[in-house]
Amino acid sequence: MVMGGKSALQQSAERHLWMNFSQLGYYARGKKLPVMVRGEGCYVWDEHGKRYLDGLSSLFCVNIGHGRADVAQAGADQGKQLEYFPTWSAAHPPAIRLAERIASLAPGDLNRVFFTSGGSESVDSAIKLARQYHRVTGNALKTKIIARDIAYHGTTMGALALTGIDSIKEPFAPLLPGGIHVPNTSVYRLPPDRTADSLAEAVKRRIEIEGPDTVAAVILEPVQTAGGCYMPPPGYFARVREICDEHNVLMISDEVICAWGRLGEWFGCERFGYIPDIITTAKGLTSAYAPMGAVIARDAVAEPFLNGDTSFLHGFTFAGHPMSAAIALANIDVFEREDLLDHVRHNQDGFRAMLESLRDIPIVGDVRGTGYFHAVELVRDQDTKEPFSPEDQVSLLGYLSDELQERGLIFRADDRGGPVVQLAPPLIAGPAQFNEMEELLRPVLHKASELFPHAR
Template identity: 75%
Template structure:
């Protein structure tokens, strides 16, 4: 069904949703002008269907989440079986087998001595938990002034007030300011648009400069994504980018947090993104692919040295969530990881990532395609008004281009992320079960859509 269908053709579910459902990050007023809301009712493999039976290629894993693909009955059955045994008990003053087994499993997959797992309900909660843990750890080890967190510009770290203070996207921050002081930013690793006189190597050194500017005795942690999401899959600026940041953190007794809410669980071909790029963080924040979104769950994975002060006397991390380590979610996560292992999904990503990337690179002949970047099953295309100068669209045109792709690709049966946080970027994160067949289908939709946009807007 077209997104411009009239109100008279709207289904009862669409009418009800537009009246009662307050959706995340949505322009609620858009549906008053006759545009209709897609209602998804079924999923299988790399596809979802709406209530009218229209099929869509889910090249975003819905929201970087459904890594094992849609419609896995063995995973949902694991949750149902656990619900019959023990539907809920908090991991506060007691524990239960699913949370224990899952923590042990995660620790066995995580690199180095990241052996402790603190469960949350999702990604923003994981980032908030890591932020609070970093601050309390430093206070307990005699560094009470270490409260600031260094993040990267345009990075997205979540929507809770603590995570939002770290997010480097002004438009997302401004409605909720002021924040508790503590978040500061350095340039991101967008080497496609390096300012004149700035070298890729200097982007890691920016962390050192910022820590020294703030005062090393005031900085608690640095937070980075292996591949930065906002702006469209910014890769490490140099081969030793993260290695150098790790060295800087060690030099100034600053903790390194790897925000892997998206980049863990096979998204870039390893269990954790830091493994792909060869660095050992002090904490990993994760969610999404942990359960492939078959249930809400997140976690912070923590090095032993961070936990050590909390093992002494009556010390306690005074923090937690009602649904942390929920037994049904934990059982689903264990079943999800079992699918990864049985079907070698990490191997599938490594074997086919070049096919996905090659297909996207082949689109460079189109007038709008300025850059292609990313790794694994996490890739992006930046669209530009002028390929030679890398010029972005004028603001009034950019709004039209964003609207075009948001509607046209969905009408053509494709789910992607049309990212507006740094120009116009199309972002792709297909389920890890995807392969050449789906990538060919993706190209068959993308190419005519981008070509039509060029004819309209250039």
């Protein structure tokens, strides 16, 4: 029923549901909350029957696409057999099989899998694993973790300390000590005193300033999400790997988004040819058909916990939940059956070409990313890269969000660096969806370039 222009569900949500990262007052001022009721393939439908192209895999997670009844059924079937048992000093077949399957897909000797319920829990678990690993190997002072500016690593208090976005940290200070930040790889906006080659050296310098005997780990995403798909310059990860090895610092690859085909590989580190000590993941592990995350550790990191009586003193009730694990296995079956990694590798250039074609719009400054993970940065001046003023940036992103929602495109408007339109479609997307994205984006970006003063 629709009352006052808002449906019963919208009204109930406004009264009772605390939406994440949302200004609740926004809806009180008349904005309408989209209420999604159905999904199929690359599309979702709201309660009024309006169709949206899901250009973001919802939240970088529905990698196999929506509406796969067989994947949901795998969870239901497991629920009928054994709906739950912990993986605390016990186990069950779905968690065992999934751990073995993940180990078989992960690069190098990343063979040990610790399950969590999501990305932030994975990052918190990796922080604790890195600290306890160093403690049990005789380096108890190694507690600090180096992350990168503007990077998003999650919202739990540990993960938040590594997140490099001040605005979402400040309300919760004091944070866990030991989260330290170095420059990210925003090569589009390198300060004049910095070169792409110096970015890995900044990690080295920071370790040396802090004191190598106090640094436990460096955490990096293969492609940094926040700020808009910051790509690593050539050789960056190989050099960071060397620096970590020189200083007995663990390298954590935060692949909450970049694993599970997003970059055309099982794991994002494979796209750039490095092997981390720990991978943190979630999202595409189940394609979000159930909540689940994982920490994957190299044999050498697990080794001190295998002998004697040392336990990793950490765990979650829902870690390795049987229904989530069954769904993750069914999800991986879909990847293999439909060869989704190959599909991404074959179609990523078409996706990129569509975005590159938008450069004729005067406010399109940069197009960057890889695989099915791209960002378009908007600028006042294409030649000088002059950014919009902070006020214009807020209005511009607000305009784009409203217009594209109205036209039925789900994307992410990111404001942590410059204003960015971020797209990460389900891995089943192809030329038809890329064309549709362009048809939705082009007129809106054109209109935005008329509304917001720019240099041409």
